[in-house]
Amino acid sequence: xxLLEIRGLVKRFLGVTAVDxxxxxxxxxxxxSLIGPNGSGKTTLFNCVTGYLASDAGxxxxxxxxxxxxxxxxxxxxxxxRTFQQVSVFGRLTALENLLVFLQQHQExxxxxxxxxxxxxxxxxxxxxxxxxxxxDLVGLGARADAPAGSLSYGxxxxxxxxxxxxxxxxxxxxxxxxxxxxxxxxxQMKDHILGLHRQGKTVLLVEHNMDVVMDVxxxxxxxxxGQKIAEGTPDAIRRDPRVxxxxxxx
Amino acid sequence: MIAxxxxxxxxxxxxxSMYAMVxxxxxLMLGVARLINFAHGEFFxxxxxxxxxxxxxxxxxxxxxxxxxxxxMILFGMVYQRTVIRAILPHSWHVQLIATLATSxxxxxxAIIVFGTQPKEVPTALSSRILDIGGLRMAxxxxxxxxxxxxxxxxxxxxxxxxxxxxxxRAMSQNxxxxxxxxxxxxxxxxxxxxxxxxxAAAAAALVSPLFNIFPDMGTGLTxxxxxxxxxxxxGYVNGAIAASFLIGVTESFAGSYVSYAYKDAFxxxxxxxxxxxxxxxxxxxxxxx
Amino acid sequence: xxxxxxxxxxxxxxxTALFAALALSYDLVVGxxxxxxxxxxxxxGVGAYTAAILxxxxxxxxxxxLAAAVVAAGLVAALAGVPLFRLVEHAFAVGTLGFALVAxxxxxxxxxxxxxxxxxxxxxxxxxxxxGGPALAxxxxxxxxxxxxxxxxxxLVLYRLLTTFRxxxxxxxxxxxxxxxxSAGIDPLRYRMLAFTIGxxxxxxxxxxxxxxLSVMCPEEMTVALTxxxxxxxxxxxxxxxxxxxxGAVLFTALPEVLRLAPTWRLVIYGALLLVIVVRSPEGLEGxxxxxxxxx
Numbered sequence: 001x002x003l004l005e006i007r008g009l010v011k012r013f014l015g016v017t018a019v020d021x022x023x024x025x026x027x028x029x030x031x032x033s034l035i036g037p038n039g040s041g042k043t044t045l046f047n048c049v050t051g052y053l054a055s056d057a058g059x060x061x062x063x064x065x066x067x068x069x070x071x072x073x074x075x076x077x078x079x080x081x082r083t084f085q086q087v088s089v090f091g092r093l094t095a096l097e098n099l100l101v102f103l104q105q106h107q108e109x110x111x112x113x114x115x116x117x118x119x120x121x122x123x124x125x126x127x128x129x130x131x132x133x134x135x136x137d138l139v140g141l142g143a144r145a146d147a148p149a150g151s152l153s154y155g156x157x158x159x160x161x162x163x164x165x166x167x168x169x170x171x172x173x174x175x176x177x178x179x180x181x182x183x184x185x186x187x188x189q190m191k192d193h194i195l196g197l198h199r200q201g202k203t204v205l206l207v208e209h210n211m212d213v214v215m216d217v218x219x220x221x222x223x224x225x226x227g228q229k230i231a232e233g234t235p236d237a238i239r240r241d242p243r244v245x246x247x248x249x250x251x
Numbered sequence: 252m253i254a255x256x257x258x259x260x261x262x263x264x265x266x267x268s269m270y271a272m273v274x275x276x277x278x279l280m281l282g283v284a285r286l287i288n289f290a291h292g293e294f295f296x297x298x299x300x301x302x303x304x305x306x307x308x309x310x311x312x313x314x315x316x317x318x319x320x321x322x323x324m325i326l327f328g329m330v331y332q333r334t335v336i337r338a339i340l341p342h343s344w345h346v347q348l349i350a351t352l353a354t355s356x357x358x359x360x361x362a363i364i365v366f367g368t369q370p371k372e373v374p375t376a377l378s379s380r381i382l383d384i385g386g387l388r389m390a391x392x393x394x395x396x397x398x399x400x401x402x403x404x405x406x407x408x409x410x411x412x413x414x415x416x417x418x419x420x421r422a423m424s425q426n427x428x429x430x431x432x433x434x435x436x437x438x439x440x441x442x443x444x445x446x447x448x449x450x451x452a453a454a455a456a457a458l459v460s461p462l463f464n465i466f467p468d469m470g471t472g473l474t475x476x477x478x479x480x481x482x483x484x485x486x487g488y489v490n491g492a493i494a495a496s497f498l499i500g501v502t503e504s505f506a507g508s509y510v511s512y513a514y515k516d517a518f519x520x521x522x523x524x525x526x527x528x529x530x531x532x533x534x535x536x537x538x539x540x541x
Numbered sequence: 542x543x544x545x546x547x548x549x550x551x552x553x554x555x556x557t558a559l560f561a562a563l564a565l566s567y568d569l570v571v572g573x574x575x576x577x578x579x580x581x582x583x584x585x586g587v588g589a590y591t592a593a594i595l596x597x598x599x600x601x602x603x604x605x606x607l608a609a610a611v612v613a614a615g616l617v618a619a620l621a622g623v624p625l626f627r628l629v630e631h632a633f634a635v636g637t638l639g640f641a642l643v644a645x646x647x648x649x650x651x652x653x654x655x656x657x658x659x660x661x662x663x664x665x666x667x668x669x670x671x672x673g674g675p676a677l678a679x680x681x682x683x684x685x686x687x688x689x690x691x692x693x694x695x696x697l698v699l700y701r702l703l704t705t706f707r708x709x710x711x712x713x714x715x716x717x718x719x720x721x722x723x724s725a726g727i728d729p730l731r732y733r734m735l736a737f738t739i740g741x742x743x744x745x746x747x748x749x750x751x752x753x754x755l756s757v758m759c760p761e762e763m764t765v766a767l768t769x770x771x772x773x774x775x776x777x778x779x780x781x782x783x784x785x786x787x788x789g790a791v792l793f794t795a796l797p798e799v800l801r802l803a804p805t806w807r808l809v810i811y812g813a814l815l816l817v818i819v820v821r822s823p824e825g826l827e828g829x830x831x832x833x834x835x836x837x
Contacts, residue, residue, distance in 0.1 A: 050724070051723075073729075076725060091718075092716075093710065093717065105727055349772060479635075516642075
């Protein structure tokens with residue numbers, strides 16, 4: 001059974017069909033990229049899968065469970081993590097706290113246990129802090145753990161958002177343009193992180209404009225144009241596909 | 252019986268005209284500046300006092316005093332936009348809301364200090380002359396309010412659709428950034444919007460004050476009702492706000508008579524909450540544009 | 542100090558403690574989940590009327606009417622929150638203000654229950670104690686001062702527990718970025734409702750203490766003037782910070798009492814101050830102090 005299974009997903013905005021009957025499956029452990037020209041519906045697809053937009057038709061299943069039109073926080077708790085194209089962090093929380101937020105809802109959410117800080121909750125918190133520090137070190141932000149996230153540079157915030165998405169150790173990771181608007185060194189860093197995740201057996205669905213990154217890391221590529229899936233295959237096959245060339249360079 | 256119902260309808264339409272003139276201004280400012288002016292009811296209140304001062308203290312004839320109030324308030328609206336609004340525009344909506352609320356508190360309490368809490372009465376020759384159409388009796392002042400409201404809304408519509416400034420406002424309400432890019436003077440347009448809004452509120456004040464009394468804290472409740480109309484009509488959509496104002500006015504008039512007079516001021520909010528639960532985008536739901 | 546003066550000082554201290562507690566309950570909503578509610582006087586009023594009515598007409602003991610006030614206000618807040626939280630940002634603020642206005646209209650006109658403008662009078666002084674054990678009547682000013690201080694202590698502890706550690710982090714995540722918070726598995730509505738309900742319940746409890754102290758409850762206690770007072774305390778002191786709110790409460794409750802300002806002038810000055818501070822330093826005096834400190 002595929003980890004993520006999207007069947008006939010449709011999303012319309014004011015009469016414009018942004019996602020048009022798209023089928024997409026991602027197997028466990030796979031690294032799949034979603035590409036396409038601007039406005040082809042990639043981010044809209046992400047938003048439908050993660051519950052930020054209500055799809056008009058179609059079916060989404062994660063690990064065999066239906067998640068069609070579930071609320072974003074429910075989708076997140078099932079084990080799908082995502083990042084956003086616009087870098088987003090909690091500006092007034094510290095870098096460390098940013099990461100802690102992403103794990104605590106997965107560990108427990110009992111109001112009274114949190115209020116009185118039971119021993120169990122304190123132990124979970126200690127575990128979370130240890131994990132957060134490891135991840136901060138991994139993305140090179142160990143020294144900035146106690147800085148307010150709002151004070152970090154653009155690239156650092158992007159890395160922080162990436163690390164935050166990893167906090168709950170998600171089954172599936174949806175990355176929305178992780179390499180956009182960062183410098184070449186950081187692009188390579190990102191690429192290494194993504195490949196590292198793949199080696200650990202994580203399942204990744206990537207939306208990315210940077211073709212070097214996409215071609216280097218992906219096992220399989222899905223191409224969207226005008227909301228429709230126009231091609232699917234290995235990086236080599238996609239490179240040669242006339243429909244893809246037409247979509248990118250034909251206009 | 253029929254005459255009673257018609258009389259209630261006329262009362263409701265009069266109230267609706269007042270709310271609509273205030274709500275239209277509120278929607279205009281919301282559209283152009285993306286800001287809720289909590290002090291908007293105070294524009295009405297100050298307009299009413301300007302009118303009272305000219306008409307009762309200086310003995311200016313009614314038509315002239317009625318025009319003087321909007322004229323003075325246009326100036327006030329422009330000054331307000333130049334000072335308070337300019338200062339708060341770069342800040343978050345929290346700051347904007349609290350700042351305009353603070354302005355409203357300052358203006359209300361200054362009015363209490365200057366004019367006292369005793370209501371001012373401004374009867375005109377028209378407010379005591381009764382028109383009798385086959386048993387339907389109403390003060391001529393109400394006829395004037397309804398007629399003037401029609402003219403004012405027609406003029407507002409022409410202004411927004413036909414003039415350069417009006418078209419710029421519509422454009423700005425749809426896309427501010429694009430307007431700045433194509434060379435619309437955003438600050439100037441905002442100032443015109445505030446001037447027009449202030450004039451509308453003052454015109455309403457000069458028209459209805461002879462029917463009701465003037466008192467310093469009448470602004471806050473009016474702002475809230477006008478806002479209820481703006482929300483009910485579809486956030487920031489001027490025609491929707493006008494239509495919703497009449498709905499609220501007529502409901503208040505009938506419910507005040509048949510349900511409970513004491514609770515009549517609560518109906519606007521009940522309508523607003525009901526509409527929001529049923530149609531969150533408002534009755535005439537349009538997301539963008541004035 | 543002459544006895545009269547001494548009594549006056551204690552009276553000001555009681556007021557300050559009660560307003561500090563009320564402002565903290567308000568800051569839970571405004572400062573920590575970032576929902577600009579203007580409905581707080583309604584919850585204060587529900588609690589105050591609940592205590593006033595139960596203690597005068599049904600002769601409930603103090604502890605019971607206080608508990609009832611907390612529950613009633615919390616319940617009203619939870620019920621009002623359901624439609625109100627469908628509104629966002631400005632619309633939420635205006636909707637809550639409308640709600641507060643309706644609550645005031647009801648308090649003024651529902652004469653059979655609230656006695657309207659005639660006010661509920663003769664609310665007894667509180668008696669605290671365990672059932673069956675010794676009872677202590679809070680009849681003197683200093684005794685009431687200790688009671689108010691204890692109430693402030695309870696609110697302070699709750700405020701602290703709610704706004705730090707995991708709960709506080711979830712509240713702040715919702716305040717800073719609701720969309721991102723949802724991607725972290727936080728249900729934004731749940732946390733907003735939580736803060737709104739707890740804030741409302743606490744306001745109701747403080748309302749009960751307030752009317753037991755004054756022994757009278759009138760509709761004027763729950764007008765928009767109270768909202769302005771709270772906004773001034775919270776936004777001038779420092780929104781979302783315990784110290785800031787406490788400083789704000791001392792400055793803007795004790796000072797005007799001591800200066801014996803006329804209410805209208807007080808509101809003019811408050812409004813002007815609020816306007817200036819909120820534009821110049823949106824984080825309040827706390828922010829000004831911090832900015833000065835970091836500039837050095």
